[in-house]
Amino acid sequence: MTSGRRRRRARWLGALSVGVAVVMAVPNAAVAADNLPPLQPVATDLTTGSKACVAGDDRPYVSSAPRVTAVLNDPVEDDGPAEGNFVTAEFEVWWTDGDGIEQRRSHHSPGLVDSGTAATWQLPPDLPPWTVISWRVRADDRDAVSPWSAAEDGGAGCEFVIDDVSPDKPTVTSAEYPEDADWTDGVGVYGTFRFDSPSDDVVAYTYSFVGGAGGTVAADGPDGSAEIRFMPESAGLGYLQVYAVDRSGRRSPGAVYYFRVKGGRSPIGQWTLSDPAGSRSAAPTAGPAARAGAGVTFGGPVPPGTSLTSTATLDGTGHGFLTPATQVVDTGKTFAVGGWVRPAALEHDMTITSQDAGTAPGFTLGTRGVGGEPVWSFGIGIGGTRVSGGRPETGEWAYVLGLYDTETGRAHLYVNGQEAGTAAEATPSTVTGDFQIGRARGKAGYRNRWQGEIGDVRTYDRVVVPSEAADLARRTPQERGHWSLEAAPEGLSPELHGGEPLKLGGGASVYREPVQACEPWIDPDCDPVPVVYPLVGSGHLDLDGISGHAATAGPAVDTGDSFTVAAVVKLADQEPAHPMTVFSQGGEHSDAFKVRYVPAALRFELVMSHADAQGADETVVGIPAPPESSSGQYRIAVVYDAAFDRITLYLNGWESAVAPFRSSWKSAGGLQVGRGHAADGWGEYLHGSIDEVQAYSGALGEAHLAQLGLGVEPCLAC
The missing domain is CATH 2.60.40 (Immunoglobulin-like)
Incomplete structure (x- = not known):
């Protein structure tokens, strides 16, 4: 200082x-x-x-x-x-x-x-x-x-x-969603809500929709009113609360406004493409019929877990297309378009759907090469705005949807129910022409033709909200096997629904709770039988760790697509001399997937090999094995989600380890319980007990996974 x-x-x-x-x-x-x-x-x-x-x-x-x-x-x-x-x-x-x-x-x-x-x-x-x-x-x-x-x-x-008087309660009106009226459109449709107040010093209104948007809007109308635009994302009773705010910051009593919202409007155009083989046109569920070119074959395969009965296969030539020969969507207004697809090739850009706009398309939905790699892409309007994201794979199903929202001026892309890429500002084309399936208009004619399957093409004249996009892409998992391991007559433990049984190998046996032949509390000479309770239900599989295993004759799941496999395991030895496999499924030389306990790391691992070859690359994720509970049991599940190229290992229904995985292959071998491939053949035998082996095609969500291993079957449609 x-x-x-x-x-x-x-x-x-x-x-x-x-x-x-x-x-x-x-x-x-x-x-x-x-x-x-x-x-x-x-x-x-x-x-x-x-x-x-x-x-x-x-x-x-x-x-x-x-x-x-x-x-x-x-x-x-x-x-x-x-x-x-x-x-x-x-x-x-x-x-x-x-x-x-x-x-x-x-x-x-x-x-x-x-x-x-x-x-x-x-x-x-x-x-x-x-x-x-x-x-x-x-x-x-x-x-x-x-x-x-x-x-x-x-x-x-x-x-x-100092203003010591609060403003009066505001009024709320809406032409599209009138208060306490009948059910009105609807999910994905915008409406105007107008706020007004008898007080002359109101400068703003604060508002909130139950479970939805909220904010503040200036009272910029000449009469002190304000308007907002709102789009319901779910059907049911809507609830809006509004407060008027004066220049001093005082807030009025709240005005409550109820309105009823219908579900989203049906598509304006829909073609399931499940027409009989040999048909030369696709019958519409909505909109006009679509003429099929000679390169279209009906009766193709469907994405598992959907309601589709068949699809159309397009050969990628100039004859592989479908068109109603008329406009279906107004590209200058809000619209959405999507469908199930499975590309057969990805060497060039391909079109799922488009609509002509002179010598160019008003929009295109399909695949596009970006940086030498194919991606899903939605292009729209003047300047060719594109939203791209997600990676298509040959032979793999995907649900792809493009959306243009005039309220926001933005284009969106959804792949398998989730938004992909980054929404982009777009200027739509006002020129309209014929709707196309499998090709897009160019200056020299049609191009970028689709090669592969297309099914259930839909177009909408409203916003398809995120929950609807997820529903459209939903594939309900299908149970492929449930082995409760309660018994094994003649060495075969049955599948609960009559499917392929698990065959017990040497060193494997089904344990059942013993029956007490006498009553020790009545007969003093009765020796009580020691009771070891089964893991789940009245029995489980015991494995000796030397050769004990059980297996199906053929594959339980398609490992090239989404799948879920789960089991309950109890280790007889927490520190064995070698890793022990809980379950696996593979080919001749390696396992497409394998879940094992690794004593050196005291953890469970999910191992996904990249090919059916010895020494093939592997992707591994692991979870430390927690100290044994009083039951000494672990509930293990593996999920492969092909739609998002992701593998997940779950332990006890809540702990998980995740990794990207894009090298799946279809295995031909059976489901192995208690063993997996080793360098010299079968190995990594489990010493312990296994119960409630369950297998599904499709990726189960966490809510369903929490129910596995409890002796019940989850409600897959719930």
Whole structure:
């Protein structure tokens, strides 16, 4: 601290400690040679509550006596820098009462503040409402005082008015969604909601939809009203709450508005493409029939877990297309288009659907090469705006949907029920022509023809909301096997629904809870039989760790597509001499998947090989095995989700490990329980017990996985 500041601070503290009155200096008075007077506070450093210092017609309205704030500055002194300079604030507030008499109050801040920091004063609570009140401030460094502050417009002080009356409750109306009326359109359809208030000082409205959007909108209508646009994303009773906010920040009582929303409108065009083999046109579920070219073959395969009965196969030639020979969607308005597809080749750009716009397409949905790699892509309108994301794979099913929303002006792409890429601003084409399936218009004719399967093509004249996109892409998992391992007559443990049984190998047996032949508490000569309870139900599979296993004759799941396999396991040895496989399924040389316990790491691992070859690359994820519970059981599940190229290992229904995986292959071998492939053949035999082996085509979600291993079958349609 410089000598000047030390002298001044000593004078301040001395005066304060003995209660000596300090004579206030006045502007332009002589000051000590080493001191400069504080600077005049400027309007930009003053606030009335949270509002700027303003005088005149733009003065702020506040809901109660505010706290005023001023940043005070003492300049650099002759003998040192300004840091550490101390000042105090003198505030003054005044107004003219109802009798025309000026009322004035002042306040000195009780403590010292550093130069450049804020001093505040909470104004008295009894200030009169609906009266123009002014305030000002000046800084005092005990040697000199600054000039009084002034408002930004040059007024003598900052001004405000206290508004102690809240605005009246607003009214809400909507033509598209009238209050308490019949059910109206609908999910994916925008409506206008208008807010109004009988109060004349409302500046904004705050609103919230139950379970949906909320916000604040300015009352910018000539009558103090405001409008918002809102799109329901779910059917049912809608609930909107609105408050009017006046210029002081006071909020009105809430207005509650109820409206009823129907489900989303049906497609305006739909072709399941499940027509009989030999058909030369596709019958519509909605819209016009679509003529099929000679390169279209009906009766193709379907994505598992869907309601489709067949699809159309397009050969990729100039004859592989379908068209209703008319416009189906209005590309200048909101629309969505999508369908199930399985590409047979990806060497060139391919079109799922498009619509002509002169010698160019108004939109295209399909695949496109980006950086040498194929991606799903939705292109629309003038300038060829494209949204791309997700990676198509030959022979793999996907549900692809493109959406253009005129309200937001943005194009969206959904792949397998999830938004892909980044939504982009788009300018749609106003030129319309014929709708196309399997090809797109170019200057020299049609091009980018589809090769592979297409099914259930749909077009909408509204927004398809995210939950609907997920429903359209949903593939319900199908149970492929459930082995409860309660018994094994003739060495075969049956599948619960009559499917292929598990055949027990040497060193494997089904344990059942023993029956007590006598009653020890009645017969003193009765020796009680030691009871070991089965893992689940009345029996389980015991394996000796040497050769014990059980297997199906053929594959339980298609490992080239999504699948789920689960089991309950109890280890007889937490620290065996080698890894132990819980279950696996593979080919001649390796396992397409294998779940094993690794004693060296004390964890369970999911191992996915990239090919049916010894030494093939592997993707491995693992979870540490927690200390055994009282039951000593672990519930294990493996999920491969081909739609998102993801593998997940679950332990006890909640802990999981995830990794990307894009190297699946279809295995021909049976499901193996208790063993897996090793370098010299079968190995990694499990020493322990296994129960409730379950297999599904499709990727089960976490809610269903939590039910596995409990002796029940999950509701897959729930």
